[in-house]
Amino acid sequence: MAKGQKKVLSDAEKAKRDAAKRVKFVELAQKRTERALKAIRQIEHLGSANYIRTDVQSEAIVVALSDAVKSVAQVLLKGITERPSFKLPA
Numbered sequence: 001m002a003k004g005q006k007k008v009l010s011d012a013e014k015a016k017r018d019a020a021k022r023v024k025f026v027e028l029a030q031k032r033t034e035r036a037l038k039a040i041r042q043i044e045h046l047g048s049a050n051y052i053r054t055d056v057q058s059e060a061i062v063v064a065l066s067d068a069v070k071s072v073a074q075v076l077l078k079g080i081t082e083r084p085s086f087k088l089p090a
Contacts, residue, residue: 040065056089 010018012035043061046053074080 054089060086060089 043065046061047058071083
């Protein structure tokens, strides 16, 4: 095969490749979702009396998390790829 040419896959090879991609998706999605949920639980701890925060700061965190969840939904459900950024007000 010459450089730059794509290999033509048989239907069986395509099915095998697709099955491997589905398995990898489940593996990565499980790990990343668990890690994201753990990070959110850690943010919850910032709501304790051990910390002093303003309503503006709390709202900024909630909005940033909501925007991130909306972004994930857009990518997973619609294929749209926009990424929100976050900067906590002082």
